[in-house]
Amino acid sequence: MSKLPPQLDAEHFSPPDLVTLPRDQATHAPRILLLYGSLRDRSYSRLLVEEAARLLTAMGAEVRTFNPAGLPLPDETSEHHTKVLELRELAAWCEGMVWSSPERHGALSGVMKAQIDWIPLFAGGTKPTQGKTLAVMAVCGGVHSFNAVNQMRQQGRWMRMIAIPNQVSIPAAFNEFDEAGHLLPGEYFDRLVDVMEELVKFTLLTRSVSPWLTDRYSERKKRAAKARIA
Template identity: 40%
Template sequence: MTTNLPALDQARLPARTPDSNPARFLLLYGSARSGSFSHLLVEEAARLLRHLGGDVRVFDPVGLPVPGTVPADHEKVKELHEAVLWSEGQLWCSPENYGTFSAIIKNQLDSCPPAIKGTPLFAAKPLATVQVCGAGPSYNTSGALATVGRWLGMFVTPSQLCVPMVQEAFDADGRMKPSPQYDKLVDLVDELATTTAVLRGHRAGLLEKYSQATAR
């Protein structure tokens, strides 16, 4: 559990019983630029998830090749596949580019098949979607990411988050300032953690489909 959360009011968090087997979360972000705001926001979310008792991995998209240009056993592709399989819940964050999500996060999603050797990578896992904007608020990107998540059979959390004027949302140290957007990030992360805990242990049953079953 991290205490390096200066913007968090601990007294406002719901009381929780620590889990001896931490839930596993994978966080993806949609920019390869060093110090990008989507990366900073994901790192802030990662701190909160760890504070809530989660085991968190943040995937670095730098060096991930375009799908179809390298063998399936490429080191970076294997790293991504293993992280997606490992995860129980996910958070995706992207800047808004031309009204939708970036090619960087699309490349990560396109690099993953729905299943590997019959094991689903995404289906029946909770997903939270976030976007950052350099200007006014928009939910185009978070909504588009949610659509992809639903297509993959994920449980998209009800809350979505947009951080507008994102260049003003972080301090010189790259930490998110106290703000209504920060409070909404706490809400979204807490909702993701709760949804993951509720669905934990039920994924196998949720993956069973009548249409795919054979007669017994």
């Protein structure tokens, strides 16, 4: 090893290498949580999630979809509210997520943001979203826009998630679904298949090594300092 910088605490410095890479791979079906950002009866963000769920199931994933109806606004009530507990339990259960929001006034919807805000960065000594995969999708009422997906990517990074490279954004979504609520054949359906494939692949690749990927020098130092004080 080359000479270390003098300000570095060598005791807690552990350079990544193949020797420390965990070898055990999980074999159960990837666990994916899907969230959507609209309460309308014919919600295109929900229809897109339902299409994604069908594809993920066909790809061998175990999927669960959270219904945001009845979820209170953040800070409106206790975190022990039934819907908040349901959402947090699902966030802890999953290994990857799909977020689907309508774009409203050039941004993700309030319904979508409320769900994200109710999922904590820290809970009971754990980080419920850290190292988990994320796919983002948006539906637009008019012309093509990427504001909502870009904002959700930003939110996902803040939640310490692994946002996959591909994404879905559908303009004039009311023209892209049939009466039964299925996404019509075409480039947007093909893109949805691409994104769900990519999500499953990234989840399979990262879930078993997530604790290794997110093991940080700064946090090892802090844990050691707390242990000495205790």
